[in-house]
Amino acid sequence: MKNDRAIGVFDSGVGGLTVVRSLMERLPSENIIYFGDTARVPYGIKSVDTINRYASQITEFLLKRDVKLLIVACNTMAAVAYQTIKDLSDVPVLEVIEASAHNAVRQSRAKVIGVIGTPATINSNAYARAIRHCDKTIKIYSQACPLFVPLVEEGLFEHEATNLIAREYLKPLMAEKIDTLVLGCTHYPLLKPLLQDIAGPEVTLIDSAQAMADIAADLIAKQKIANDGNDHPDYLFCVSDVPYRFQAIGEKFLGRKFDRVEVVNL
Amino acid sequence: MKNDRAIGVFDSGVGGLTVVRSLMERLPSENIIYFGDTARVPYGIKSVDTINRYASQITEFLLKRDVKLLIVACNTMAAVAYQTIKDLSDVPVLEVIEASAHNAVRQSRAKVIGVIGTPATINSNAYARAIRHCDKTIKIYSQACPLFVPLVEEGLFEHEATNLIAREYLKPLMAEKIDTLVLGCTHYPLLKPLLQDIAGPEVTLIDSAQAMADIAADLIAKQKIANDGNDHPDYLFCVSDVPYRFQAIGEKFLGRKFDRVEVVNL
Numbered sequence: 148m149k150n151d152r153a154i155g156v157f158d159s160g161v162g163g164l165t166v167v168r169s170l171m172e173r174l175p176s177e178n179i180i181y182f183g184d185t186a187r188v189p190y191g192i193k194s195v196d197t198i199n200r201y202a203s204q205i206t207e208f209l210l211k212r213d214v215k216l217l218i219v220a221c222n223t224m225a226a227v228a229y230q231t232i233k234d235l236s237d238v239p240v241l242e243v244i245e246a247s248a249h250n251a252v253r254q255s256r257a258k259v260i261g262v263i264g265t266p267a268t269i270n271s272n273a274y275a276r277a278i279r280h281c282d283k284t285i286k287i288y289s290q291a292c293p294l295f296v297p298l299v300e301e302g303l304f305e306h307e308a309t310n311l312i313a314r315e316y317l318k319p320l321m322a323e324k325i326d327t328l329v330l331g332c333t334h335y336p337l338l339k340p341l342l343q344d345i346a347g348p349e350v351t352l353i354d355s356a357q358a359m360a361d362i363a364a365d366l367i368a369k370q371k372i373a374n375d376g377n378d379h380p381d382y383l384f385c386v387s388d389v390p391y392r393f394q395a396i397g398e399k400f401l402g403r404k405f406d407r408v409e410v411v412n413l
Numbered sequence: 414m415k416n417d418r419a420i421g422v423f424d425s426g427v428g429g430l431t432v433v434r435s436l437m438e439r440l441p442s443e444n445i446i447y448f449g450d451t452a453r454v455p456y457g458i459k460s461v462d463t464i465n466r467y468a469s470q471i472t473e474f475l476l477k478r479d480v481k482l483l484i485v486a487c488n489t490m491a492a493v494a495y496q497t498i499k500d501l502s503d504v505p506v507l508e509v510i511e512a513s514a515h516n517a518v519r520q521s522r523a524k525v526i527g528v529i530g531t532p533a534t535i536n537s538n539a540y541a542r543a544i545r546h547c548d549k550t551i552k553i554y555s556q557a558c559p560l561f562v563p564l565v566e567e568g569l570f571e572h573e574a575t576n577l578i579a580r581e582y583l584k585p586l587m588a589e590k591i592d593t594l595v596l597g598c599t600h601y602p603l604l605k606p607l608l609q610d611i612a613g614p615e616v617t618l619i620d621s622a623q624a625m626a627d628i629a630a631d632l633i634a635k636q637k638i639a640n641d642g643n644d645h646p647d648y649l650f651c652v653s654d655v656p657y658r659f660q661a662i663g664e665k666f667l668g669r670k671f672d673r674v675e676v677v678n679l
Contacts, residue, residue, distance in 0.1 A: 193654050
């Protein structure tokens with residue numbers, strides 16, 4: 148059990164790079180292998196069967212690369228394929244939903260929480276289950292936002308069209324007077340300023356990337372698998388396709404340049 | 414060489430059903446097998462390599478089903494993978510781009526044509542080549558419209574957000590005083606009223622679905638492979654996934670209910 152093995156992070160595309168960014172800040176001596184399924188993104192509108200099949204392929208790929216910990220950055224895979232991934236893995240598996248749910252419950256004073264995500268994530272009810280597991284008395288209102296992923300991938304973070312669509316998506320949640328809004332998709336942090344503006348300053352936005360880095364740090368400390376004293380961490384970015392505008396959009400999510408990019412056909 | 418073999422039509426998702434709809438009207442005695450790669454849609458933002466790989470898999474699948482003719486309904490595949498598909502096929506292959514290009518050249522009086530499509534289609538320059546092949550004197554202005562596919566898949570045909578985005582996409586084309594606009598993606602016919610409204614009544618919109626059905630009818634007549642006297646044509650719809658809202662959106666494109674849907678993992 149060597150501690151210099153990498154953390155494996157995976158996502159349906161580039162959105163999970165927000166999680167990698169938080170991990171790099173929180174755990175600067177850890178090696179990281181990222182897999183983004185850029186050939187088959189988006190997952191959020193696919194069926195449960197297909198999402199499970201693709202999630203298995205990615206899990207097997209990362210396990211072969213000898214990772215010490217798997218992080219499911221994609222909310223959609225976490226919501227519908229977590230058990231499949233766990234069953235395949237002989238290393239710990241962390242996923243974003245539990246992390247964000249805990250965080251949301253801790254933040255909410257009014258005990259009225261809104262959750263936004265892809266159709267697959269919202270239809271799975273995974274957030275509602277995870278939040279109720281923390282606190283049964285909390286009221287939860289969910290809204291699928293199928294257009295946010297393509298709008299973010301186009302870089303329209305502050306565009307009037309995005310604003311119009313976001314106002315429609317958030318309207319039913321605001322009517323329920325939520326005080327906390329879970330951004331249940333790794334793409335959504337890039338819409339934070341717009342969403343905060345629509346929701347108003349009294350609503351706390353919960354970003355899964357940071358919550359994820361915190362629980363990863365806890366687990367690594369508890370299991371004593373930290374890669375201490377590594378000043379030159381290795382970052383490898385594997386993708387199933389190098390699509391249109393990949394570099395520009397990916398680096399926007401990651402907040403820095405890619406070190407090494409490898410194309411892998413699953 | 415039996416004439417009751419089906420016509421094989423394929424697309425990256427549900428958009429190609431607009432072509433099937435035109436074929437059903439134009440060639441009512443022909444059997445049709447459709448393949449829509451709904452698990453991996455959209456293609457328009459993927460790399461050329463990945464599009465070619467996926468197109469080969471679909472071509473092989475349809476050839477195994479013993480089709481007499483292949484129709485590449487997807488503009489993106491036609492633009493970047495036509496040669497690959499043709500090399501694999503021992504039956505005739507028709508694709509939308511040539512059909513639409515001919516049609517556009519015939520319609521344009523001012524000889525200034527606009528083309529809209531996915532990033533992959535526009536970057537391939539396939540429309541510009543096909544149009545210049547018909548008439549070297551024509552001026553061509555192209556615009557990639559990456560958000561139209563997700564907006565159409567969400568059913569936002571007349572939404573103000575779609576209107577805002579469409580105005581931005583069409584602005585540079587309108588500035589060049591185009592008199593003909595090629596809808597270079599099978600999803601776009603559902604935006605026709607909105608696009609006509611923005612472009613104005615003096616611009617002719619070219620819809621690839623009808624052009625496609627016309628050239629298919631020509632080829633079937635010329636090659637004497639018509640399935641004459643068949644009063645009960647067989648329609649089979651194969652898809653790689655049954656995603657979120659598939660039935661509702663698919664039937665909107667097809668203009669009628671699905672007969673048989675089969676899920677195929679490629």
